[in-house]
Amino acid sequence: MVGKRRIGVIGNSLCSEETVTLAEHVGREIARRGAILICGGLTGVMEGAARGAKQANGLTVGILPGDGVKEANPYIDIPIPTGLGPARNILVVRSSEVIIAIHGEYGTLSEIAHALQLRIPIVGLQTWDVSEDIIKASNSLDAVNKAFTILKKK
Numbered sequence: 001m002v003g004k005r006r007i008g009v010i011g012n013s014l015c016s017e018e019t020v021t022l023a024e025h026v027g028r029e030i031a032r033r034g035a036i037l038i039c040g041g042l043t044g045v046m047e048g049a050a051r052g053a054k055q056a057n058g059l060t061v062g063i064l065p066g067d068g069v070k071e072a073n074p075y076i077d078i079p080i081p082t083g084l085g086p087a088r089n090i091l092v093v094r095s096s097e098v099i100i101a102i103h104g105e106y107g108t109l110s111e112i113a114h115a116l117q118l119r120i121p122i123v124g125l126q127t128w129d130v131s132e133d134i135i136k137a138s139n140s141l142d143a144v145n146k147a148f149t150i151l152k153k154k
Contacts (some may be wrong), residue, residue: 012105020044022140023046027048028055030052040075043073063091077099098151112124112134
């Protein structure tokens with residue numbers, strides 16, 4: 001292991017407040033345990049997770065689809081503009097040691113597919129049920145517990 005552990009949080013940019021709150025709880029717990037939060041850096045699940053991590057003094061990285069850092073949500077410490085549009089999803093996955101997928105639409109589904117292909121473990125919280133390899137979580141704390149259990153085995 002080199003440095004801090006990296007947990008990716010993926011999910012849609014347009015979602016309910018309930019989903020954003022769920023992501024916030026996940027982000028906060030990730031930061032409390034000392035891991036870096038990796039996400040797509042935009043709104044919705046990504047912003048909720050980053051906000052939660054910042055509430056616990058965590059470090060957040062946003063791998064952005066566009067060319068500028070200004071598109072990042074205000075809770076991103078390290079914005080990485082890629083200019084790749086949705087193709088940046090592979091970078092979010094590749095940068096993470098484990099993924100927590102929260103809800104999500106087709107962008108999230110593509111990230112799940114990349115993670116499955118690359119054998120990066122996925123913990124699913126109310127998300128796509130497309131593979132038995134997705135480890136189901138019942139709530140935000142369960143999701144983070146499962147992610148850290150996976151990290152301990154690596």
